[in-house]
Amino acid sequence: MSTDRRDGVNRGLAPRTYGQGERPPRGDYARARQDFTCEQRWQDYTPAEHALYERLYARQLAQLQGLACPEFIDAVEQLGSPTHIPRLDTVSSRLERTSGWRLVGAPGLIPEEAFFALLAQRRFPVTDWMRRPEEFDYVVEPDIFHDLFGHVPLLFNPTFADYMQAYGMGGLKAARLGACELLARLYWYTVEFGLINTPAGLRAYGAGLLSSAGELHHAIVDPAPQRLAFQLERLMRTRYRIDRYQASYFVIDSFQQLFEATALDFAPLYERVRSLPALEADSILPDERHYAAARRCLSTSVITPG
Numbered sequence: 675m676s677t678d679r680r681d682g683v684n685r686g687l688a689p690r691t692y693g694q695g696e697r698p699p700r701g702d703y704a705r706a707r708q709d710f711t712c713e714q715r716w717q718d719y720t721p722a723e724h725a726l727y728e729r730l731y732a733r734q735l736a737q738l739q740g741l742a743c744p745e746f747i748d749a750v751e752q753l754g755s756p757t758h759i760p761r762l763d764t765v766s767s768r769l770e771r772t773s774g775w776r777l778v779g780a781p782g783l784i785p786e787e788a789f790f791a792l793l794a795q796r797r798f799p800v801t802d803w804m805r806r807p808e809e810f811d812y813v814v815e816p817d818i819f820h821d822l823f824g825h826v827p828l829l830f831n832p833t834f835a836d837y838m839q840a841y842g843m844g845g846l847k848a849a850r851l852g853a854c855e856l857l858a859r860l861y862w863y864t865v866e867f868g869l870i871n872t873p874a875g876l877r878a879y880g881a882g883l884l885s886s887a888g889e890l891h892h893a894i895v896d897p898a899p900q901r902l903a904f905q906l907e908r909l910m911r912t913r914y915r916i917d918r919y920q921a922s923y924f925v926i927d928s929f930q931q932l933f934e935a936t937a938l939d940f941a942p943l944y945e946r947v948r949s950l951p952a953l954e955a956d957s958i959l960p961d962e963r964h965y966a967a968a969r970r971c972l973s974t975s976v977i978t979p980g
């Protein structure tokens with residue numbers, strides 16, 4: 675997401691993005707529509723790109739047991755064959771039948787208001803380009819693997835799907851209230867890096883974790899980061915870093931809790947948060963409820979590719 679182009683209309687140029695970088699966002703914005711969506715051009719993927727997707731998929735799939743939430747594990751096969759980059763239309767058909775969401779192609783990061791507007795219409799923008807082989811372990815911007823593997827399985831969960839739409843609608847309001855930075859923290863600490871407490875222990879549901887080679891394990895098992903019970907005001911006060919593993923994660927009890935907590939009118943909350951000092955990502959406050967790191971369950975069960 676970016677902060678310029680407040681009207682959220684594509685004019686053929688890449689948006690400015692958050693964070694430091696040496697180059698503009700990747701992607702061909704000239705071919706995107708006014709709402710920043712574009713055709714996937716599936717036929718243009720090379721055999722090497724399909725093979726890279728297959729390697730990324732296999733690596734992440736092997737990590738999921740004991741670290742990913744069961745809703746994600748149950749739905750990941752909905753992406754279809756792991757041997758090639760999926761066609762968005764095919765996945766969309768399955769998704770629409772389950773939760774009423776559709777996937778749309780995007781040239782890359784898109785401005786906030788355009789992004790919120792798509793979510794509010796239950797349309798999820800998926801970057802259509804694949805990272806380069808040398809970016810196998812880390813890619814700065816979200817590519818098609820991150821967007822599909824990380825985000826799409828949970829869109830099959832009806833409650834989480836409703837939360838995503840509510841987030842988009844809240845984003846349109848936040849843009850009018852000048853509160854996008856605060857709302858972006860909610861997206862970061864839930865949709866991208868959220869943890870959930872399950873009967874089997876802590877698990878990840880955030881796409882940034884589930885599509886990451888190393889942070890998934892760090893978030894669940896490593897004793898270093900703090901894992902705080904989800905508390906909206908605390909979360910919105912907490913800055914985040916995009917260039918390292920997170921120092922703090924927020925733990926929900928259920929997707930229903932997340933949906934209900936964010937169904938409120940955020941205007942008074944934004945006012946309150948603005949009146950308080952922001953907190954650094956690693957801030958430790960007294961009397962907060964923490965979760966301990968999970969002990970990795972060395973299950974012998976294997977998830978088979980769909």
Ligand SMILES: [Fe+2]
Nearest residue numbers: 816866881882
């Ligand atoms: Fe993402």
